[in-house]
Each structure stands twice: as C-alpha cells, then as structure tokens.
Amino acid sequence: MAELNRRNFLKGALVVGAGTLAAPVEAGPKNVLSPDRMGVLVDTTVCIGCRRCEWACKTAHDLPTPPVETYEDSSVFAKMRRPDVDALTVVNRYDNPKEPGVPSSVKVQCMHCDHPACVSVCIVGAFSKEESGSVLWDTDKCIGCRYCMVACPFQVPAFEYRKAFQPKIMKCDFCFKRRGAGGLPACVETCPEEALTYGRREDLVRVARDRVKRAPQRYVDHVFGEYEVGGTSWMYLAGRDFYELKFPKLGKNPAPGISESIQHGIFAYFVPPVALYGLLGVLMWISKNHQEGGDE
C-alpha cells in the first residue's frame, strides 16, 4: 500500500491510496479517527484560481449554478469571499508583494476537523464525524440554533437566514455520498491543475512533508491542518506565511477540549449535582428545626 502511494505521488497523481476508496461497510461503533480516514491536500502554489472547483461543487450539490464560462471572470477576487449558503467552497486570491503578478489562490471550504467543534457543541447532535473523514450535518435533527457557527474555529457553517421554514446549515460535506459510491470529491475531480490531492490523511501528511523537503524554496515549512486544532482532514501547502493568506491563527489543541472538560467536570456521573442536592436538603432540615426550636 505504502509503495503504491509513493508511486502514485511520483506520477503526480491526484489520488493517493486509491485502494481504500471503496471502504468496506463496517458494523459496530464508528472509528472516526481510523488510519483510513480520507483527506485532501490543497497545494496553493499550484492553484491558478480558475474556480472550476466552485462550479463543480455547486453542480454536485444541486445549488443554482451559473454557466461554467462565467467563472473565468476574475473580478470576484476584488473582495475576499467566504463559503455561504449558495457556495460551499470559494477561491480567494491574494497578491504577493514580493512577487507581483504571481498571486496566491486559496480554496476555502469546511476543513473536516478530526475533533470538530460543531460535533461537540451541537445541542441535538446533528453533526457527526464519519469514518471516511466527512463532518456531516443532519437536517432531521437541526433546530437552527447556530451554535456550530459560533464554535467553528474556521468560521465555515453558513445559515439560510432568508428562509422562514426549514432553514438549513450549509457547508461542504466532503462529497460524502459521491465518495461512498466510489467517486471522488467533485472539486478534486474537476481541478485541471491537480492542485487538490485526495487520499488517506496519513499518506497526505507524508506527501506534503515530502514536497516541502524536495522544494524548500517553493514552500514554507508548515502543513496547515496537520496539527491545527488537533488536525483536520483538509490540509494546505503554501509558498508564503499562511496568515498572509488569511488563515486563522490556531493552536494545536482540539477546539472542544476545554469546554468538554468543564462540562464533564460539572456532570461527573451526576455526582456534583446530586451532592449539592443532598447538601441543600440537610441545610434546609437543620435550619428548619433550628428556627422552630429557637423561636417558639
């Protein structure tokens, strides 16, 4: 398997570890951090900003899609855009002061965290991390409270504010169904420059590290997403500081860490609340007897 990957990479293939594409259906509890979980490596030094991925994404998700020719219009790059209810992925372009004429293009979408904040906070558990790497949202459970949007460290989920009935949380689902049927994510499949590499996350980390090692002058020595907030399924390579490309500054700890420990501390097997209840009961009984004995 590892050999195959290396060869695939050497060919510059866009799929790494194709053998694991059709994962067998498993029984038992989900192993969401299985070594076979998939990811995508985005090489921003390769991306030319053609925005075909935006078009393919909309087509694949049945969103209103303008004709493909309109995507050649580069005026959209004047303003930074964010994923929204009608665009689950967008490409932004940032000029490079050191190399005018060679801007960096950065595709943005859900990062599919290994320890997703949205999964942790969702009041009804409408989010789930799947073994294939996808972080999914379940329309049947969601109440539309938007806590996921408050919690997401990448500020990705979007909400259909204009809908009075069944407004949805919209975000990239890492083409969960397409991949389940053996296909590639729509954006990866369509990318003409092979800026997107799909494969096992483990392998992608190796591929990324290898690229940086082979061309240290081309890349900064940082694979964004390898460690950020505990690791993400989508990872990035860049030729310049990630923060110049408007990536958020994040630590290595998973986003849910602190709040989940507080939460589990307060509720450790319901001992603290029950103990408080008992304590108050005793206090009430003592002060009642005290009062009645003392006053009359």
Added chain:
Amino acid sequence: MSMDHYMRPQQIRRPFLTPGVVVLILLAVNGLAFLAARLFFGIGAVANLSNQYPWGIWIGIDVAGGVALAAGGFTTAALGHVMHREEYHAVVRPALLTAMLGYTFVAIGVMIDIGRWYYIWHPLVFWNGSSALFEVGICVTIYLNVLYIEFLPVVTERFIGRVDLPGVLARLNGVLDTLLRALDRGLSQTMFIFIIAGVVLSTLHQSSLGTLMVIAGPKMHPLWQTPILPLLFLLSAIAVGFPMVIFESILASRSLGLKLEMNILSKLGAMTAPLLGIYLAFKIGDMFVRETFVYLTVLNAASVMFMVEVLLGVVIPLRMFLSREVLRSPPLLFTAASLTVFGVLINRVNNFVVAYTPPYSFGAYRPSLGEISVTVGFVCLLVLLYRACVMIFPVISLPDKALSPRSRYTVRG
C-alpha cells in the same frame, strides 16, 4: 424583627390601565409586529445576523440576560426556604413570579431565535452530553416546570373556597374545590423537593451559560475569554439576585402605590455586598492571572465596555451597598440595585455580542430596529403580565393587622 404588623400576600386592587401601561402595550404590539415578520419571512428579514455574527441581542439580552436577571428566584428561595429565614418570605413570591415570567420569556426568546422554532422539543429527544447548550436547554426546561409548580400554591390559595364557575358549570364548583384542596395538601408536603431542585438546576445552568462561549476560543476577546467563565457567570447570577428583587420591589411599590418594605430591602442590600465582592475578586483575579489588563491600555469598544461593566456595574454598587446611608435611603438603594442589574446585563451582552470577534468580519454587528423592537416588546409584555398577575393572584405581601401569623394561608411558598 418588627412585629407591629403581619405581612400577608394579597391581590392588588387597582385599575390595570394607566398612561404608562398604555405605552407598554404599544411597545409590546410593535415588538409582536416584528416578531410576525420574523415568523413569516425568516430571521434574516428582521435581524442583522449573518454568517459572521450568528448570535445577537436576542441571545445576549433576551436569553443570557433574562436567565441572569431571573436569578432572584433561586437566591430568595435559597434564603427564604432552604435557610428558612421567615422574615424574607415577603419577597419570595414576587421574586418567584419574576423568575417564572422571566424564564417563560427566555424560552420564547430562544424559540424565536432558533431557525426552526417548531423543533424546540428536539433536545428532549436527541441528546448530546458534550454540548453545554444541551445542558442549559435541559436544565432551563426542567427549571421552568419547577417554577410553575412552585407557583401553584399561589393559584390554589387564590381559588380555594372561592371557586365560582358561571351557569351550568357551577355544579362543578364543589368537585373543583375538593381537587384544589387535595392539590394544595400534596404540594405543601412535597414542595421542599421542588425548591431544592430549583436551586440545584439554577446553579447548573447559570454556570453552563458561561461555558457556552468557552469553545469560541480565539473568536472571543481575551478580556472575557477565560476557562473560569462558568464560575464568573454563576457568581454574577448569585450577586444580581437580591439587587433584582430590590429593583423590582421599589419599581412595583411605586407603580402600585404601596408602602416600601425598606426593612427587608436594606438587609438584602447588605447581603449583596459580600456576594458582589466575591464576584469582583474572581473577575479581577482572573484578569491578573491571564494578564489581560494590557488590553485596557488601548481605547476601543472592548476596553470601554469592560470598564463600564466592571466600574459602573460592580465596583460602584459594591461600594454603595457597603454604606449604611445607602441601605437606609430608597433612592440610593434603588440606584445601587439598578447599577448591579445593569452591570450583569452588560456583562452578558459583552460576553455574547461585544467580545465576539470572528476572524472574517465584513463590518461589525449592530442590532437592527426589528431585533431591538422584539427585545423591548418582550420586556414590556413581561411587565404587563407581572402587573396582571399581582392583581389576579396573592403575590405581594401587605400589612394585615386582622390576621394572626399562623392562619391557614399565611405566607407560604
């Protein structure tokens, strides 16, 4: 303890409508109009919320502020019932009514803010134990029911021996009276279970409301982002309980033309001082441990709001509650209580709205006219319902010389 008169909760008999009440009704109707627009055309049609700022004043004021300011319900229940301090019973019922109405509007506030209000029941079926919001939701739901149960004896007291149905239904009067008496007996034997549960549930969700924003991590301004947020939320809720009781007692007395119970209110004010002091100690201590005071050296919305919150909302009222002169003077006591209420309300708005600085922002969040109208409308509705309730039910205690202290329906829960 002054024993020259006995206090007994009574219905307030006054005309409901006054010029002030008409203004409240107009503001409430205005809020309901915007609420209707939200229901028919979606949140986006009324609110300035966006993908960058998903939560606004409906969460910051209506929900977080509402829960905090309804804390008088559990702090007075702890004082009057758990600590069994009879002399405070006169304020327990008004505080209970405020909490009951307050939490009712918190629930309504949540309902209109969530995109799918008709799925409000989902958390009861789909659980997520790692979510602080789930815990808040469940605790608030149970507590709301506990508050209604705690209020039931007021309802039975009002109608026992006075059931008078019109027409054919009059035949049921006897049966209904018997049922009410049975309910009353059952309640008085089991009420301690609900009272303690109310206190426990309150400490749980008051603190968990603070946990909510911890996961927002770097999206939250460091002046407010701290792992002890749940503790700060709990301490501030405990500290604002009595000031809220003082605030509404003085307002209600003024509005309903009643004599002020300064005796009780001064003592509540005196007890507030140490509670506010503990809160302030943790707030300032946290600031020094995390060395966030550096953010106060720059002048911006965050530093100004923080200073307003701490100086105007905590330090000044704390100093005031420590003064005997303030405790004896209704206008000064009212000022100190109002400042505390203001301070905690601003704290909740700061935590949920001002402190929230998303990495990608296209212009700051400003509440829309619709959001403000709905929030103001809910506050007005709450005040109107409070007024109606104290006129329908025996909530507010008045001196009653004709009554012996051990009468069957003297002050109770």
